[in-house]
Structure formats: structure tokens, C-alpha cells
Amino acid sequence: MEPRQTGEKYDRIARWWHERHQHSQYGVAAVTRALDYLGEGAIALDAGCGAGGRMVRLMEDRGLAVTGVDVSAEMIALAKAHHPEHTFIHQDICSFKPEVQYDFILAWDSLFHLPLSAQEQIIAKLSKHVAEGGILLLTCGNDFGEHTDSWMDDTFYYSSIGINRNLQLMMSAGLTIVHTELDQYPQKHVLIVARRQ
Numbered sequence: 001m002e003p004r005q006t007g008e009k010y011d012r013i014a015r016w017w018h019e020r021h022q023h024s025q026y027g028v029a030a031v032t033r034a035l036d037y038l039g040e041g042a043i044a045l046d047a048g049c050g051a052g053g054r055m056v057r058l059m060e061d062r063g064l065a066v067t068g069v070d071v072s073a074e075m076i077a078l079a080k081a082h083h084p085e086h087t088f089i090h091q092d093i094c095s096f097k098p099e100v101q102y103d104f105i106l107a108w109d110s111l112f113h114l115p116l117s118a119q120e121q122i123i124a125k126l127s128k129h130v131a132e133g134g135i136l137l138l139t140c141g142n143d144f145g146e147h148t149d150s151w152m153d154d155t156f157y158y159s160s161i162g163i164n165r166n167l168q169l170m171m172s173a174g175l176t177i178v179h180t181e182l183d184q185y186p187q188k189h190v191l192i193v194a195r196r197q
Contacts, residue, residue, distance in 0.1 A: 001157035003092040003147075006113045007071030011151050014051060014074035022053035022082075025109055030183065031058050032136040034104075034193045037178055038062070041103025041134065045069070047093045047126060048110020052077035055108060056086060064104055069096050094118050100129035107138040116159035117145045123166055130196045136175060140166050142188040161192055170172030170194045 010017070043092070044059045056079070059066050076090040078196040089096070093107075094114065105126050110197050114122060121167065129177030130136050141160030148155050153191075167177055175194035183191050 001113075001115070003071045003094060003114060006091075006157065007073065009156060010050075010070075010072035011074040012154070014072060014078055016152075017075070018051035018053065018078050018082075022051065024054060028054055028058065030108065030181075030191050031055055031108070031137065034106075034135055035059070035062050035181070037193060037195055038104055038135045039133070041131075042104065043067070043100065043102050043103040045098065045102040045126075045129070047096075047105065047107040048113075049079055049088065050110075052086075052088070054126050055106060056083050059104060059106070060086070062104075067102075068105045068179045069093050070110075084124045084145065093122060098125070098129040100131055101134065103131050104133045105130055105134070105135075105136045105138075109139050111138060111159045112160055113142055113156070115157075115161060116161070119159060120169060121160045122166070123161075123169040124173060127170045127175055127194070130173075130175060130194070132196055134196050136170065137165070139189060139191050142182060142190050161186075163192075166190075166192060 044066045046068040048072045068088040071092045076088045079088040113152040143160045144162040146159040179193040
């Protein structure tokens with residue numbers, strides 16, 4: 001499934017998603033822990049930012065100026081409305097070309113919607129744009145391959161290159177893995193925190 005199609009699917013549920021997740025505690029502890037590894041920083045990239053909400057507020061509370069990128073136009077509209085002091089871009093992360101190094105890069109539950117063929121390129125690109133002393137936090141699947149699942153009366157696409165390949169790509173880009181966790185076991189949800197020393 002092309003990212004544009006995924007964006008259209010999220011357009012249809014954007015307001016529901018925002019209302020359900022803006023004050024959720026899901027992922028808050030993990031992002032907080034990753035921000036603790038950072039210490040100080042100035043700019044952040046949220047890859048697959050959705051409507052913003054809790055994750056943007058966590059970065060904002062640490063003094064980070066956030067650039068959010070999402071393939072859903074409706075999600076970006078909500079993010080702009082609720083966080084006008086930050087920058088939000090309606091674009092496929094596959095075609096997004098970062099122009100700076102970021103102190104903090106977050107890709108929470110977003111990259112697994114990308115085509116399997118794009119996974120390695122995206123992990124390498126995000127890893128490359130972590131600033132010195134910066135942090136990358138991403139989630140992925142403990143699996144290899146692609147599948148679809150029914151949710152919200154629609155079909156959503158997922159893909160994964162597995163834990164080991166994600167780790168290899170990050171380390172090849174010069175990052176040090178500081179935390180890896182199957183945080184929702186027995187589900188195959190993985191979070192990885194890496195730092196550029």
C-alpha cells in the first residue's frame with residue numbers, strides 16, 4: 001500500500017484519533033525516558049506526528065522546537081490548530097528531505113505503515129540526521145514481512161524488517177543502541193532508543 005493511501009485512511013479517522021489519543025498515556029513513559037537520554041536539545045523531528053497531542057507536548061516541555069511530518073492532511077491540520085508554535089508538514093516521510101540534524105527524532109507507531117521496500121531507506125535516513133549527542137526513538141515490529149489488518153471498518157497495511165535489521169542499520173549509521181524493549185509482550189511491538197555519541 002502506498003503511503004498516500006494510508007494518509008487517506010487516517011484522514012477519515014483523524015478527529016476520532018485526536019480525541020482518543022491527545023491525552024492518552026500510551027507511549028508517554030517511553031518517550032520521557034528517551035528524552036532523559038538527550039539531556040539538552042533544541043530541535044526535534046516527529047516522523048508520523050499525527051495530530052500532535054501528548055508527544056509534541058512532551059518534546060515542547062523539554063524546550064524542543066518540533067517539526068512534524070505526516071502523510072495525513074487532516075492529522076496535520078489538527079496538529080497545526082493545536083500547536084501553532086511548531087512546524088507541521090503534510091508529506092510522505094519517504095520523500096521528506098531533512099535539511100538539518102535533529103537533537104531528537106521520534107517515529108512512534110508510524111514507520112510500520114510504510115512499504116516494506118522503503119523500510120531500510122527510511123531507517124538509514126532518520127539515523128543519518130541525528131545530531132551529535134542526539135537521540136532517535138522508533139517503534140517497529142518483531143517480525144519480517146508485510147500484512148494487512150482490519151480496523152475502524154477499513155484495511156490498514158503494516159510491514160517490518162525485524163529487530164536485528166533495524167539495529168544493524170542504526171549502528172551502521174554511527175548510532176549506539178541505548179535501549180531496546182518488547183514493551184507490549186506478547187504483542188510484537190518493539191521500541192528502540194539510539195544515541196549519536
